[in-house]
Amino acid sequence: MSDKQWQPEDLSRLAHGYWSACALHAAVQTGIAGALAAGPASAAQLAAKLNLNERAVGMLLTALHATKFLEADGEVYALAPGLAPLLDPDSPHSQSNMILHMADMVADWSKLAGCIESGQPVEEEERGAQEGTPGPGRSHFYRAMRDISRGQAPGLAARLGLAGGQHLLDLGGGPGVYALTFADEVVGLKATVFDLPGSEPFFREEATKHASAGRVDFLQGNYKKHDLGGPYDVVWISQVLHGEGPEECQLMVDKAAAALGPGGTLWVQEFVLDPVNSTHPWPALFALNMLINTEAGQSYTEKEICEFLQNAGLEQCEFVGSTKEGSPARLIKAVKP
Ligand SMILES: C[S@@+](CC[C@H](N)C(=O)[O-])C[C@H]1O[C@@H](n2cnc3c(N)ncnc32)[C@H](O)[C@@H]1O
Secondary structure (H helix, E strand, O other): OOOOOOOOHHHHHHHHHHHHHHHHHHHHHHHHHHHHOOOOOEEHHHHHOOOOOOOHHHHHHHHHHOOOEEEEOOOOOOOOOOOOOHHHOOOOOOOOHHHHHHHHHHHOOOEEEEEEEOOOOHHHHOOOOOOOOOOHHHHHHHHHHHHHHHHHHOOOOHHOOOOOOOOOEOOOOOHHHHHHHHHOOOOOEEEEEEEEHHHHHHHHHHHOOOOOHHEEEEEEOOOOOOOOOOEEEEEEEEEHHHHHHHHHHHHHHHHOOOOOOOEEEEEEEEEEOOOOOOOOOHHHHHHHHHHHOOOOOOOOHHHHHHHHHHOOEEEEEEEEEOOOOOOOOOEEEEEOO
């Protein structure tokens, strides 16, 4: 039980929280955030440079200053400390596409009550940012996965115990940041990224930035229909299960287990749900994101994920903990006998 006594202003802050989020989205969508990452500027300078309305730019800058996102020196605004590398679209630490992807989803999230009523996702033609959708939604989605995984992947190979001479399958690997980073960090590791054809251009784009690209290939396919290749020593399934219902997850894990050689390891990275003692709100909120955006996706508990692994004949299912301190992403592993 929480000791917190809710006040009207607490509720108000929660209810209008999307105003601050939309102000941030607009700063990135208009190019203002990227321009400020290059250096301080006034509303007049930004409006002229980006062909925007000066009065409206001034209002946005004032709001971003009020929310501590910007610092001001007279009429000149600068990003608050730490933000420039995160908002420079060309920085390796950029989060711009993650923000654009979140902005793409606002319209669908505004229809959540209808999804709760019907139990169905928002109509597919209304959804803007799914992987099957051509146009900016798709590039924001895949580059958002890239932005997020660039922060998570470094240093992980040692934790997974990857070794030279092994062949790893990155199932649903998208832009391939995990496979490429693992191969950068482990000399002699070979990796295959398996994903839908639409993600290959984003893998190719990312591969140009990795010294190990020659040891990482891309296998186009649909895990519901196609063979995964193999045998592999390690299969890495990162943030893919939540997009599917339990039956499709079991099918995917069965295929992954079959593609492992004896003694091989299957790793799952997921937003693991704990409906009773949740330590982070993200997995539960992410489940709603899947309700809105997928036919049957959801966040799974540790027990449910271990059941997928054990039903596929894997043993020693182990909950290894958070990918990084404070991250809602968790690691689970199991071994093929
Ligand atoms: C949320 S993204 C995760 C990407 C990456 N593994 C990561 O952790 O950053 C889910 C990935 O699954 C892929 N995917 C979805 N359905 C698929 C299918 N039927 N066959 C193969 N890949 C699929 C998507 O294209 C996308 O790259």
